[in-house]
Amino acid sequence: DALKYLTEAFQSTTEGELDDIIENVIDAVEKQPLSSNMIEQPLVEAAVQECSRAPDEAIENVFNIIGAFDIPRFIYNSERKKFLPLSMTDLPRPSLFGTARDKAELFRERYSILQQRTHRHELFTPSPVDAHPDDSKNKFQLKTVETLLGSPAKVGEVIVLGMITQLKEGKFFLEDPTGVVQLDLSKAISFCCDGISCRPAGGLYTESSFVLAEGWYEDEVFHVNAFGFPPTEPSATTRAFYGNINFFGGPSSTSVKASAKLKQLEEENEDAMFVFVSDVWLDQAEVLEKLHVMFSGYSSAPPTCFFFCGNFSSAPYGKNQIQSLKGSLKALADIICEYPSIHKSSRFVFVPGPEDPGPGSILPRPPLAENITQEFRQLVPFSVFTTNPCRVQYCTQEIIIFREDLVNKMCRNCVRFPSSTMDIPNHFVKTILSQG
Secondary structure, eight states: OHHHHHHHHTTTOOHHHHHHHHHHHHHHHHHSOOSSSOOOHHHHHHHHHHHHSOGGGOOOOSEEEEEGGGSOOEEEETTTTEEEEGGGSSSOOOOSSOOHHHHHHHHHHHHHHHHHHHHHSGGGSOOOTTSOHHHHHTOOOEEOHHHHHTOSSOEEEEEEEEEEEEEETTEEEEEETTEEEEEEOTTOEEEEEOSSOEEEOOOOEETTOEEEEEEEEETTEEEEEEEEOOOOOOHHHHHHHHTTBOOSOSSOSBOGGGOHHHHHHHHHTTTOOEEEEESOOTTOHHHHHHHHHHHHHHTTSOOSEEEEESOOOSSOOSTTHHHHHHHHHHHHHHHHHTOHHHHHHOEEEEEOOTTSSSSTTOSSBOOOOHHHHHHHHHHOSSEEEOOBSEEEEETTEEEEEOOSOHHHHHHHTEEEOOSOGGGHHHHHHHHHHHHO
């Protein structure tokens, strides 16, 4: 039926256009969530309709706020070598109150993604059969923990990808899906891999971090000479392997990075501007005065969006916190209404902080309760109270906002603190990129 439909659909197509159209249809089919190896007529019809859709017919929102509970969930299927929507698997829906299995699945899924990314890196891809012998010397091969544990003799100079854990007080271990091995980090240095070689570098190595550990194994202990984070990968390279799946979220069925229309809108609107403000203590008169100054300065050229991140109160706890916060938001709304250009043109997004009203220290944090924000939303219609963390999509740009004191927490829990304490921000960014 699918072949018959394609034959009828392409009858009026010229021979010169046929090859390009077939390629576009194949790309569209690959983007569809396949439930089996058989490609049926409804799926082919959807692919043809997507290819024949005029660019102006595509409804693409320029600006979207995506809450943590609206983010699409994909699971990597190793047999089909592609990501599948959670709805096409037998796994349960995400829950704030997960089981022990959910925690194990979280780390197992992250290991799988990092392992694939590492294998795609130039230093870890096998050399061609006809390659020069010197090229093979610059290649590395990943081993598993199971390989070490299964060896009765000393194993020298191996690289293992695994997660740092502390299963016993004061003793660190390396864990992967095949097993766990004790580590000796007394002589270890840190390194990073670029496109040419591996060289010394820093980072914030904490428990549950995935690392590439290089060293030798003897007497049930893996003696680490050097360890580093898995290599990073540009998003364009990742999309070359997985296509234009929309992992980020939002109304678009495909990644906004591939939208020429949104890219054009972004380039045309080069004056678009976001303003981020954090720890906005709305119960402090001095803060409200400074907000007056800020809005006054932007009133002649209103930004696209103001992002206000918590905490929104200087005193995080107390029986009057909720009532006080309602009054503070009302005061902020009154200030915004004093600047008509900003009130009509700008959007306002609120991300709760760790000590704002909510369910303790559980992440992701839900938005501020509706009974707290109702009056503000009535006065400022273009306002969004979202989760922490959340995602922002503007044209082809994708931004993640996470209000948490991550740097302090990671520094306090470092397995090995970086020698260059003046460069902590770069160490932090390197860690996040490598673990993602």
